[in-house]
Amino acid sequence: MKKLVALLGVLLLTILAACGSDTEGEIDTIVLGDAGWDSIRVHNSIAQTIMEEGFGYDTEVTSGSTAATVQGHRDGDINVYMEIWTDNIKEVYEEATEAGDFETVSVNFDDNNQGLYVPTYVIEGDPxxxxxxxxxxLRTVEDLKKYPEVFEDPEDPGRGRIINAPSGWAVAETIDEKFEVYGLDETMNNFMPGSDSAAVADLVDAxxxxxxxxGYYWSPTLVxxxxxxxxxxEPEYDxxxxxETRGTEFPPNDVVVTVHKDFPEQAPDVYEFLQNYETSSELTEEALVYMDENDAEPEEAAKWWMEEHEDIWTSWVSEDIAEKVKDALN
Structure with a gap:
């Protein structure tokens, strides 16, 4: 009986050890997060191609809202996140980083912008x-209050209209505060569209x-x-x-690549590759334009981008890995 109990104990420990190996040891499938915009889908596809063809991993994508996918990343259900906009989720990002839930491994791009845009022809004309x-x-956000007749609100003649971020977006509150600090509400109306697509449609029509x-927009985007x-x-960021007032340009918003805390041990080779992953807003927008002009999916745009910029992505990996990926692309 004692031998049977001992044997069962050994079997139980073996099973537990095996379970632990699945969750904390090496993995076969790498899960990436998709929070719903095209640029993250392009970067996911670039990374997936290298992970699959170069390193031999399977990959999957988990889609959802930013809040849901970032929480999934913290919990370990999502291994890799190719675009975390650090300032947009500043509190959660800092909390998760300090808690060690996930690790920032590289800056994907840091030359992005956001704020109030006008078509350049408004200032310079277009012969x-x-x-x-x-x-x-017109040069500054504060200058806008001088031009209500130029940006006339069709529903309120005599006053101008500024298109805010969509209602429900956190940045919409920031634009509200800028209205107050720059005195825009003296002559301009603060209009919140129902969605990003509605704001884009309004811009394209104009x-x-x-x-x-x-109106408010950001880069890198197709727009x-x-x-x-x-x-x-706006005044330089302070x-x-x-x-206190939001009365400066938007703070720097590094867009970073992060991995779950267990990932460095689960896939050390891919972890090393991701530490080298770096692009720019301009490079990202090239893929977005390709998608638009060719009615292409993110996966197709990623392949085109990798063919166009072989010198960039091959610098992220060793020569033998690069050759495997190039063979697959061809």
């Missing part, structure tokens, strides 16, 4: 389209008609890549002023 400058002295438009827009200036 080819027969458009005269509408507000040639742009194609050569009308004035001003900022496809249309000639000018980001209006953390104290920003925290």
């Amino acid at each position: 080819e389209r027969g458009i005269e400058p509408m507000a040639p002295e 742009y194609e008609a050569g009308r004035a438009w001003v 900022t890549a496809k249309y000639d827009l000018t980001l209006l200036e 953390e104290e002023i920003w925290n």
Whole structure:
């Protein structure tokens, strides 16, 4: 009987050890997070191609809201996150990093912008389209209050309209505060669209008609890549002023690649590759434009991008891994 109990004990320990190996040891399938925008899908596809063809891993993608996928990342259900916009989820990002739930391994890109944009022809005109400058002295966000007639609200003649971020977005509250600190509400209305697509449709309609438009947007996106827009200036970022009134340009917003805390041991070779992953807003927008012009999926854009920029992605991995990936692409 004692021998039987001892044998069962050994078997139980073996089973537990095996379970522990599955969750904390090496893995066969790498799960990436998709929070719903095209640029993260392109970067996921680039990384997946290298993980699968170069390193021999299977990959999967878990889609959901930013909040849901970041929580899944903290819990270990998502191994890799190719685009965490650090300032947009600052509190959660800092909390998760300090708790050691996930690790930042590289900066994907840090040259992105956000704020209030106008079509460049509003300031400079466009001779080819027969458009005269509408507000040639417009430079800053605060200047906007001088031009209600240029950006006239069609539903409130005599006052201008600024397109805010969609209702429900955290950044919409920031634009609200900027309205107050710059005195924009003296002459301008603060209009919140119901969705990002509604804001884009409003911009495209105005742009194609050569009308004035001003509103919130960010890069890298297809919108900022496809249309000639000018980001209006604000005072240089100052953390104290920003925290008090939001009366400066937006703070730096590094867009980083992160991995779950267990990942360095689960896939050390891929972990090393991801430490080298670095692009830019301009490089990202090239893929987004390709998607638009060719009605392509992110996976197709990623393949095109890798063929166009072989010198970049091959620098992230060893020569033998690069050769495997190139063979697969060809």
